[in-house]
Amino acid sequence: MGYASSECEVRSVDHGARRIWNAIDGARCVARSRWERGERARAARRCQDTSRRHRGSERRARADIVDPNQMSPHFKNLVVVTALNLAFALLVTVHVVIVFGLVRRRPWWRGPVSLALLPFAPYWAWRECMRVRASLWVGALVVYVLARLNAQ
Numbered sequence: 001m002g003y004a005s006s007e008c009e010v011r012s013v014d015h016g017a018r019r020i021w022n023a024i025d026g027a028r029c030v031a032r033s034r035w036e037r038g039e040r041a042r043a044a045r046r047c048q049d050t051s052r053r054h055r056g057s058e059r060r061a062r063a064d065i066v067d068p069n070q071m072s073p074h075f076k077n078l079v080v081v082t083a084l085n086l087a088f089a090l091l092v093t094v095h096v097v098i099v100f101g102l103v104r105r106r107p108w109w110r111g112p113v114s115l116a117l118l119p120f121a122p123y124w125a126w127r128e129c130m131r132v133r134a135s136l137w138v139g140a141l142v143v144y145v146l147a148r149l150n151a152q
Contacts, residue, residue: 080151086143090140091144095115098114098130099114121137
């Protein structure tokens, strides 16, 4: 709660609550005054610290921060190849799991058909209440296609 003035006021009526509010308001005042003193001290340090040594260390610290737009091409290639491999491995694994899940359900012929015709696997998996598997299949396909587009 904000205060109308810089002093802390007690806003209670009865005597028992007044002691509680005094303790709470006193703690708020102490915390606020400590924060204000800290802010003033930090501002004073910023104004006073103009030595060459300090400015040089700030420049070095700023130079250590990696800009994602200036990523090295080798690292970018590594990220893209890793994403391609992981997405393809997940896609194949989930596809095989869906095929086995479809073979165990009726009609059993959906399993081998979905092994040959890939887009039927997530569709039939969704219809057979294998929603997590179907979502993983579609998500892995999206990541794989985005990584392929980024690789070209």
